[in-house]
Amino acid sequence: MDTEFNWQNCWYPVVFVEDLPKRKPYAFSLYNEPMVLFRNEKGDLACAADRCPHRAARLSDGHLIDGKLECLYHGWQFNAAGECTRIPQLAPDKKIPATACLKSHVVVECQGMVWVWVGAPDLAAIADIPSIVALDNPDVISVDYTIDLPYDQTYLIENVIDVAHIHIAHHGLRGGGHRDYALPLEFDILEDSVKGIRATYRSIGLNQNRDEAKTGTAHLDFIAPNLISYTSKYQKSELIAGLALYSIPLAKGKCRLLYRKYSNFYSWRERIKPKWLDHWNQNEILQQDMALIIGQYSEIERSQQNAKDLWLPIKSSDTLVIHYRKWLDKYAAATPFYRGYATHKTVPHLSDQHPYDVFSIHTQNCTSCLRAYRFTKQLQKIVIALILILLPLLFVFAGAAYSHVILFSYLGLVLMTWVTQKIRLRFE
Ligand code: FES
Ligand SMILES: [Fe+2]
Numbered sequence: 001m002d003t004e005f006n007w008q009n010c011w012y013p014v015v016f017v018e019d020l021p022k023r024k025p026y027a028f029s030l031y032n033e034p035m036v037l038f039r040n041e042k043g044d045l046a047c048a049a050d051r052c053p054h055r056a057a058r059l060s061d062g063h064l065i066d067g068k069l070e071c072l073y074h075g076w077q078f079n080a081a082g083e084c085t086r087i088p089q090l091a092p093d094k095k096i097p098a099t100a101c102l103k104s105h106v107v108v109e110c111q112g113m114v115w116v117w118v119g120a121p122d123l124a125a126i127a128d129i130p131s132i133v134a135l136d137n138p139d140v141i142s143v144d145y146t147i148d149l150p151y152d153q154t155y156l157i158e159n160v161i162d163v164a165h166i167h168i169a170h171h172g173l174r175g176g177g178h179r180d181y182a183l184p185l186e187f188d189i190l191e192d193s194v195k196g197i198r199a200t201y202r203s204i205g206l207n208q209n210r211d212e213a214k215t216g217t218a219h220l221d222f223i224a225p226n227l228i229s230y231t232s233k234y235q236k237s238e239l240i241a242g243l244a245l246y247s248i249p250l251a252k253g254k255c256r257l258l259y260r261k262y263s264n265f266y267s268w269r270e271r272i273k274p275k276w277l278d279h280w281n282q283n284e285i286l287q288q289d290m291a292l293i294i295g296q297y298s299e300i301e302r303s304q305q306n307a308k309d310l311w312l313p314i315k316s317s318d319t320l321v322i323h324y325r326k327w328l329d330k331y332a333a334a335t336p337f338y339r340g341y342a343t344h345k346t347v348p349h350l351s352d353q354h355p356y357d358v359f360s361i362h363t364q365n366c367t368s369c370l371r372a373y374r375f376t377k378q379l380q381k382i383v384i385a386l387i388l389i390l391l392p393l394l395f396v397f398a399g400a401a402y403s404h405v406i407l408f409s410y411l412g413l414v415l416m417t418w419v420t421q422k423i424r425l426r427f428e
Pocket of ligand 1: 056
């Protein structure tokens with residue numbers, strides 16, 4: 001029987017393929033280890049340590065030339081296998097040193113996400129990626145969203161496994177809950193092993209008129225170490241809906257959530273809605289959580305006590321949270337850092353350096369929001385330029401028959417400036 005989770009021999013989700021820059025190297029980290037992703041000339045992905053073997057510059061600061069990653073400092077080039085293919089300053093009669101290579105990792109694309117394996121390469125099996133079977137159904141549509149958060153991954157997982165907080169912490173928000181329905185929950189733990197935790201819980205929600213509670217049983221699985229999967233069961237068996245919450249421990253006090261909600265019965269409005277509009281709502285929900293977790297995290301880390309000594313858990317509220325933290329006690333001792341229920345290992349203090357603004361934690365990493373943000377900024381500049389052009393015309397043609405047209409155009413542009421400013425702020 002396994003008694004320890006091997007944190008290296010498992011797949012880590014890094015980024016949605018859609019959000020990966022096509023012509024630039026992409027930096028990320030796993031448990032504080034800096035790594036770089038890039039594509040070779042055929043478009044194949046490569047992943048390596050983000051450190052130049054020459055003098056340790058960050059390779060992700062460099063650029064791609066004919067599918068080779070070139071270090072910005074002295075121009076050494078590396079191919080997707082991590083081999084050094086060019087050293088501009090090397091005398092023509094000298095061979096490139098065999099040690100001038102990068103430490104490479106296995107990397108694959110699966111279900112629109114980039115997955116990295118840092119353990120033994122021969123053990124990396126695609127079948128072990130915790131993919132969502134429903135997403136292979138062509139009728140199922142997923143809405144993806146990603147955010148970087150300023151705390152340890154175990155705090156994020158505790159937050160997203162915690163069904164009990166939804167109706168209180170996210171009262172009144174779309175995709176949130178309603179405080180009247182924060183009721184006792186019933187949990188059934190179906191499995192608790194080194195592979196994770198599988199459970200069901202009785203959920204309380206609102207009916208369509210938002211005036212009456214509806215109850216139902218939902219499944220919640222923790223697939224170790226990076227996935228929380230919610231699936232609902234419907235009377236009509238052809239209906240599919242769920243939530244896959246992937247995460248990656250980026251560094252001390254920093255993790256990333258890769259959120260996917262999926263369904264085969266979205267309304268036409270949901271289907272045509274631009275992604276960035278949906279992301280505004282996700283940003284709101286995650287920012288509410290972030291404020292709460294930063295407070296909780298600071299207090300737990302300040303106290304230097306274990307959760308077991310600080311908390312007063314209630315069975316009909318916290319069963320899954322406690323099971324998850326105990327899972328860490330049992331299996332996570334070898335991970336670089338974690339916080340369990342009765343044990344912990346070098347859990348970092350809250351990152352003071354981490355910026356909390358929406359642009360830093362989401363927009364800059366999201367293709368859809370970044371495009372909408374840039375468009376809004378451009379539009380705003382054009383509108384302001386038109387206002388400046390129209391302003392003198394208002395006076396010049398003050399008594400003219402068509403002066404009211406100029407006036408209404410002017411007021412329309414002022415209104416547009418206000419609207420674009422409001423939209424801009426949602427991305428910043
Ligand atoms: S540090 Fe990279 S080429 Fe010199
Ligand atoms: Fe976005």
